[in-house]
Amino acid sequence: MKNKDIGILIGKKNYSESSLILTFYTELNGLSSFIFKGARKKKLAIFHLGIYELTFFKRAESELGIINALDVTFPLSDIYTNPQKTILCFFIADVLKQTLKVEGGDALVFNFIREKICLLEVQSDLYTFPLEFLTGLIANLGYLPHFEEDNAPYFDLQKGVFTAVESPYSYFVEEQTAQQLKTYFEGNYLQSFEKETTKKSLQLMIDYYRIHIPNFRIEVSLGIIKDTLYSFA
Numbered sequence: 001m002k003n004k005d006i007g008i009l010i011g012k013k014n015y016s017e018s019s020l021i022l023t024f025y026t027e028l029n030g031l032s033s034f035i036f037k038g039a040r041k042k043k044l045a046i047f048h049l050g051i052y053e054l055t056f057f058k059r060a061e062s063e064l065g066i067i068n069a070l071d072v073t074f075p076l077s078d079i080y081t082n083p084q085k086t087i088l089c090f091f092i093a094d095v096l097k098q099t100l101k102v103e104g105g106d107a108l109v110f111n112f113i114r115e116k117i118c119l120l121e122v123q124s125d126l127y128t129f130p131l132e133f134l135t136g137l138i139a140n141l142g143y144l145p146h147f148e149e150d151n152a153p154y155f156d157l158q159k160g161v162f163t164a165v166e167s168p169y170s171y172f173v174e175e176q177t178a179q180q181l182k183t184y185f186e187g188n189y190l191q192s193f194e195k196e197t198t199k200k201s202l203q204l205m206i207d208y209y210r211i212h213i214p215n216f217r218i219e220v221s222l223g224i225i226k227d228t229l230y231s232f233a
Contacts, residue, residue: 002055003065005029006073008113009050010096014040022046022067024054025096025113030104034058036067046070047080048093049117074114076121084126087228092116092133094221099141099213109140128189128198130225134205135184143212147182151175155204157211169211177201199230 007024015021020039026032051074058065079085116133145160152162158169176197183191209216
């Protein structure tokens with residue numbers, strides 16, 4: 001029996017001389033991997049973060065489904081031709097591979113990722129995009145920090161709380177950094193912040209991920225966006 005699902009491609013690797021193994025985060029089934037037979041011979045343009053409709057067959061006892069057809073649901077072009085967007089695409093796919101490790105669909109997470117990919121296609125100012133993505137994703141994964149009081153000087157990374165109380169896992173945060181993170185966690189990206197504040201907020205979020213996401217390692221892709229997107233700030 002053929003099945004259909006919408007999937008966001010987060011990983012691909014060669015399976016044979018002619019086939020690929022593709023890993024998607026799908027709307028209905030969450031993290032799912034498939035064999036796409038003959039894809040390499042057909043020389044199909046299959047890109048990371050591409051949004052596809054999958055037609056597939058999967059046995060209950062098998063970890064891998066078999067793709068019968070793969071159709072683009074939302075055409076992307078600027079992401080794959082704009083150098084900065086291509087780098088961000090690599091970074092986002094790396095983050096998703098590190099965080100989405102459990103099978104089972106989650107509509108909130110899927111819709112958030114899809115909306116962000118569509119936004120990346122059309123957005124021109126990219127400086128805050130990594131921070132926007134990280135704050136939104138971690139919130140949808142259930143790790144939204146709490147703010148005990150306005151202008152709290154410490155962020156306890158283990159407890160996930162901005163607080164006035166110092167602890168072994170707390171970081172001192174400047175007022176503007178705390179304000180930016182609070183604003184972004186509320187989903188408001190219109191308020192303007194200094195570029196140096198954004199860089200500090202981004203590093204704090206990476207540290208927060210490392211505590212709450214097991215084996216979170218994105219040094220390579222993070223280093224690339226730091227050397228490109230933020231190098232001339």
